[in-house]
Amino acid sequence: MKQHLQTLFTHAIAQLKANGDIPQDIIDDIRLERTRNTEHGDFACNIAMILAKKGHKRPRDLALLIIEQLPTDDAIAKVEIAGPGFINVFLTPFAYHALIDNILTTKETYGRSQIGAGQSIMIEFVSANPTGPLHVGHGRGAAYGAALANLLKAVGSKVHKEYYVNDAGRQMDILATSVWLRYLELCGESLTFPSNGYQGDYIWDIAADLHRHYAEDLQQSTKTVFENISPDANQGGDKELHIDALIKRSQELLGEKSYQLIFQKGLEIILENIRSDLEQFGVTYDEWFAESSLNTNHTIAKTIEQLKAAGHTYEQNGALWFRSSAFGDEKDRVVIRENGQFTYFASDMAYHLNKLERGFDHLINIWGADHHGYVPRIKAVMTALGASAHRLTVLLVQFATLYRGKERLQMSTRSGEFVTLRELREEVGRDAARFFYIQRKSEQHLNFDLELAKSQSNDNPVYYIQYAYARICSVFRHEKNKVWSHNKATLKQLGNPHEQALMVTLSRYPEVIEMAAHAYEPHQLTYYLRDLAQDFHTFYDSHKILIDDNELRQARLSLIAACQQVLRNGLTIIGVSAPEVM
RNA sequence: GCGCCCGUAGCUCAGAUGGAUAGAGCGUUGGCCUCCGGAGCCAAAGGUCACAGGUUCGACUCCUGUCGGGCGCGCCA
Numbered sequence: 268m269k270q271h272l273q274t275l276f277t278h279a280i281a282q283l284k285a286n287g288d289i290p291q292d293i294i295d296d297i298r299l300e301r302t303r304n305t306e307h308g309d310f311a312c313n314i315a316m317i318l319a320k321k322g323h324k325r326p327r328d329l330a331l332l333i334i335e336q337l338p339t340d341d342a343i344a345k346v347e348i349a350g351p352g353f354i355n356v357f358l359t360p361f362a363y364h365a366l367i368d369n370i371l372t373t374k375e376t377y378g379r380s381q382i383g384a385g386q387s388i389m390i391e392f393v394s395a396n397p398t399g400p401l402h403v404g405h406g407r408g409a410a411y412g413a414a415l416a417n418l419l420k421a422v423g424s425k426v427h428k429e430y431y432v433n434d435a436g437r438q439m440d441i442l443a444t445s446v447w448l449r450y451l452e453l454c455g456e457s458l459t460f461p462s463n464g465y466q467g468d469y470i471w472d473i474a475a476d477l478h479r480h481y482a483e484d485l486q487q488s489t490k491t492v493f494e495n496i497s498p499d500a501n502q503g504g505d506k507e508l509h510i511d512a513l514i515k516r517s518q519e520l521l522g523e524k525s526y527q528l529i530f531q532k533g534l535e536i537i538l539e540n541i542r543s544d545l546e547q548f549g550v551t552y553d554e555w556f557a558e559s560s561l562n563t564n565h566t567i568a569k570t571i572e573q574l575k576a577a578g579h580t581y582e583q584n585g586a587l588w589f590r591s592s593a594f595g596d597e598k599d600r601v602v603i604r605e606n607g608q609f610t611y612f613a614s615d616m617a618y619h620l621n622k623l624e625r626g627f628d629h630l631i632n633i634w635g636a637d638h639h640g641y642v643p644r645i646k647a648v649m650t651a652l653g654a655s656a657h658r659l660t661v662l663l664v665q666f667a668t669l670y671r672g673k674e675r676l677q678m679s680t681r682s683g684e685f686v687t688l689r690e691l692r693e694e695v696g697r698d699a700a701r702f703f704y705i706q707r708k709s710e711q712h713l714n715f716d717l718e719l720a721k722s723q724s725n726d727n728p729v730y731y732i733q734y735a736y737a738r739i740c741s742v743f744r745h746e747k748n749k750v751w752s753h754n755k756a757t758l759k760q761l762g763n764p765h766e767q768a769l770m771v772t773l774s775r776y777p778e779v780i781e782m783a784a785h786a787y788e789p790h791q792l793t794y795y796l797r798d799l800a801q802d803f804h805t806f807y808d809s810h811k812i813l814i815d816d817n818e819l820r821q822a823r824l825s826l827i828a829a830c831q832q833v834l835r836n837g838l839t840i841i842g843v844s845a846p847e848v849m
Numbered sequence: 850g851c852g853c854c855c856g857u858a859g860c861u862c863a864g865a866u867g868g869a870u871a872g873a874g875c876g877u878u879g880g881c882c883u884c885c886g887g888a889g890c891c892a893a894a895g896g897u898c899a900c901a902g903g904u905u906c907g908a909c910u911c912c913u914g915u916c917g918g919g920c921g922c923g924c925c926a
Contacts, residue, residue, distance in 0.1 A: 304869075313868060316906075326906085350869055351906065396926070438926050507925085586924055597852070597922075604924040611926050639853050640921045665854070665919080707862070710854060712919070714861065719875090727888080728874070734888050742885050786865050794863060794873080801873090808881090808890040849888075 268366065268774050271342065272299050272310055272356060279336035280314070288332055289318060299356075301775065308347065308355035309771070316352040326352025363770040364758035370773060370829040371753045378776045378836055383424035383784065389622055390416050392633035393545070394431040397537045398442045399467055401544050401688040404635065407667045407713060409688070410704035410842065412633045413550045414789035415662075417840040422784040427627065428552045431618060434534055435559045436611060440514045441465065442537075443530040447485070447517055449474035450529075454486040461513055462499055463506040473536050477529065485529070487520050544689050548697060549842045561617045567609050570617040570652075571602055579651045589616075594647035616648045623654050631787075636663045636710070662787055667704070667713040676717075695720040701842045702729040706793040728797050732834065733846055735800035739831040740847040742812055743824075751824045760822035765806040769830060772802045776833050780840075789841060796837045803830050 276297045283289050299310045315330035324332075330348045337346060342362035347355045370377045392412025395405045416426045433439070445464040449471050452458060460466070477485070497512045498504030518526050538555075545551070561567050571587070574580050579590045580602070587603035589612075602613040622630050634641070642663075646656040669676040669686060676686060692700050699720040706728070707713045719727060743751075761770065775795065783791040812823045835845045 298866075300868080302869085303872090307869070311869085316868080319906090353869070398926095433926070436926060584924080588924095601924045606924080608924090610924065635920095636854070637920060642853085663854075663920095711862080712855075716861085719861090722888095730888050731874090734886085738886060738889085745885050782865060788865080790863085791865085797873080804889055805891090807885080808887095811885065813885050849886095 268342075268358075268362065269299050269310065269778055271340075272312075273297050275338055275340060275343075276312060276314065276333070278338055279333050280318075282336040283332055289324070289329070301778075302355065307349060307353070308345075308357040310356040310358075311349075312354040312356070313352070315348075315354060319352065330354050360759070360762050360767075363767070363774065364755075364761065366770060366774050367758055367761070367825055367829045368753075368755045370832055371825060374832060375836055375839075377832060378780045379421050379423070380777060380781055381423040382781055383419060383422035385423075386628050387425040387427070387626070388419055388629045388631060389427045389429060389625070389627040390419070390631040390633070391429045391431055391622075393550075394433070395541065396433045396438055397534055397541060398438050398465060399537065400469055401541055403667055403669055403686050403688060403691050403715070406548070406688040406691060406700065407704045407709075408633050408635065408664050409545060409548060409550045410701045411662075411664055411709055411789065414701075414705050414792075414841045415631070415633075415787055417842070418780065418784040418787075418789055418792070421780050421840060427554065429554045429556055430552045432538065432555055432557045434538075434557050435562060435614065437511075437514075439530065439534065441510055442470075442533050443526065444510070444514045444517045445470050446473050446477065446533045447521070447529050448492075448513075450477050451486060451489065451492070453478045454483050456486070456489045458489045458493065459499070461506070461510050462501060463510040464513075469537070469540075473533050476536065477532055485521065485525055491520065492516055544687075544692075548688065548692060549701065556618070558614055558618070561614055561621065562609075566621055567613050567617040570620050571609075571613065573620075573652060574602075574616075574648075577651065589648070589651070591644045591647035591651075594650045596643040596647045600644050612644065615645060619645060619648060619659070620652060620654075623649070623658070628658070630659045632659065632661045634661055634663055636665045639663050660787070662709060664709045665712045667715050670714055670716045670718075672716065672718045691717075698733070698843045699727070699729045702793060705789045705841060708788060708790050728793070729843065730849070732796050732800040732838070733843070733849055735803045736831060736834045736838070736845045737847060737849045738807060739803070739827045739834075742827060745813055746824065751821060753825050753828065754821050757818045757821040758825060760819045761826055763810070765802075765809050766823075766826060769799075769802045769806050769826065772799050773829055773833055776837070792837055792841055796834065796841075799830065799834060799837070803827070803834075 276299070280289075280297065297312065297314050299312050302308055302311045315333055316326045318324075319326040319329050327348055330352050333354060334346050334348070337343075342358055342365070344357040344359040346357070349355050390412060393401070393405055393409050395401055401409070412428070416428050419426050441463065442465055445461075448458060448460060448464065452460075453471075453474055464470075492513070493516075496516060497508040499509040500506035521529070542555075571580070574589055579593070581588055581590065585605040586601045588599045589602050591600050592598050600612055601610050602616070603609060619630070642661045645661075646659060649656045649659055669691075695703075695717055703715055703720050704713070720729075761767075776799075779791055779795040783789055807827075810823070812820065812827060814820050814823075838845045
């Protein structure tokens with residue numbers, strides 16, 4: 268609808284140029300807006316005010332010229348000039364009747380567009396370290412990423428969803444060591460668990476699994492394990508040195524093969540846990556990309572060589588530095604440590620280079636807001652390696668704070684007292700969780716109230732929207748014995764204010780999808796769906812649908828069928844179900 | 850100290866690329882089922898868009914500064 272009007276206006280402007288009424292070189296970025304006030308018609312265009320200065324004409328005079336050149340169209344009832352020079356467009360009922368027919372014909376494809384066609388996008392999200400279960404903070408990234416991916420697909424882009432598995436590095440060694448120590452405890456050893464180890468109960472579960480499979484085969488005495496180990500923090504030492512010493516000791520005592528066995532066991536169990544959590548949350552991936560594969564393929568070394576060759580590195584204090592400050596970062600970054608190991612940043616550089624090499628036009632990373640300081644350095648790498656930093660968009664998602672009514676729930680990963688995503692889903696249900704996560708703009712802090720999400724009442728927007736859908740389904744169940752099939756000719760019966768309002772809202776859907784996709788803002792869709800549900804409920808309460816007047820009944824059934832379709836299309840994108848009964 | 854994000858109704862939040870009288874939900878107050886699902890509908894009250902300047906026909910929106918809140922500034926991941 269909007270697009271159609273834009274075409275008509277573009278045509279008018281082109282005519283004016285051809286006639287010499289306005290200069291040729293003028294930019295004519297025509298924008299039509301929904302009016303807020305029905306007195307201003309359906310759409311308003313401010314092009315006359317924008318072009319007035321450059322065209323050396325008064326806005327209202329220019330508006331008049333534009334209107335004269337506007338092609339006649341059976342969707343347009345009248346066009347008016349208002350205020351300082353707005354051109355207000357009033358649509359005919361015909362335009363909306365055609366819309367209902369269009370929705371019922373195009374069905375699940377209604378609202379899709381091609382504005383993103385031809386673009387391949389890789390979207391990486393969640394990518395939590397496989398050192399423990401997903402918690403509620405990850406849930407927001409998951410819900411947001413999945414909805415965004417659906418939106419981008421809806422506008423025609425080719426989307427590749429990826430999870431980056433950090434299966435290398437020190438955190439994983441801490442995990443393996445934590446598991447082994449718990450295993451030793453299960454074998455009957457008594458020991459003081461390191462303060463920097465992973466404390467969660469899931470570590471016990473993995474250790475128990477290990478114990479079931481290998482009995483006491485991997486046992487060592489506590490004395491051997493802890494002999495001459497640098498003291499822990501609570502013994503006046505340093506917790507980092509303590510855990511590092513324990514990792515080293517574990518590797519020595521177990522040997523490469525047994526250590527890897529424990530390491531892989533932990534990784535495997537936790538990753539499977541994460542995968543199934545996400546799947547039950549309705550979030551799936553095209554690829555799970557292992558960090559370790561970068562190392563085995565020597566991608567990291569290759570990337571560093573590239574940087575070296577381009578002269579963007581230097582050595583200092585025995586370490587190799589990347590001159591990222593030359594590319595907008597606030598300081599240079601170490602890529603190879605004094606001890607010869609790659610930093611986390613080094614593998615992340617390689618990963619992003621790998622992404623680019625796979626041929627994606629655009630990369631989207633969804634990160635927690637606490638990683639924002641990391642953005643300039645990763646963009647610096649892209650620039651240094653000759654790729655435009657514009658090909659990468661980092662979307663930062665702010666924290667979610669859990670509330671149970673007024674009570675704020677505490678979360679802490681290390682102490683093992685966090686609320687897991689699984690617990691959240693089991694408590695409030697998948698639909699409510701998915702909806703609540705994305706109903707706020709991602710850069711806004713989110714207060715997630717468990718009680719509100721669970722309440723099956725009018726203060727819960729999820730149920731409000733789903734209820735509209737279920738109500739429509741219910742009407743059709745009552746209609747079943749009579750015969751309804753969409754008949755375009757009956758639509759002229761529609762036109763009372765409630766029907767009109769509903770049709771206007773239905774016509775906005777494609778614009779909302781485009782806007783939400785363009786701005787990476789799925790929350791726009793949640794607000795739209797609430798509006799749509801409200802317009803339906805209002806209509807429903809004011810007018811009976813299953814009436815004797817055959818033609819009007821048919822028309823209204825077509826209207827609510829269209830409404831049902833759009834509700835389903837929208838809910839599908841945000842990952843919420845459309846229940847026929849609730 | 851420097852950097853990023855945020856500040857809109859009592860509360861939780863929308864207001865894309867500057868547009869006409871700044872909008873929802875909750876909460877509050879008062880109404881609505883003989884009828885297709887009351888998990889619903891209607892109405893009222895509620896605002897110095899944190900503050901001060903600037904840019905222009907026009908600023909919640911853009912720029913500068915101030916105040917307040919969150920987060921980040923490792924040879925951790």
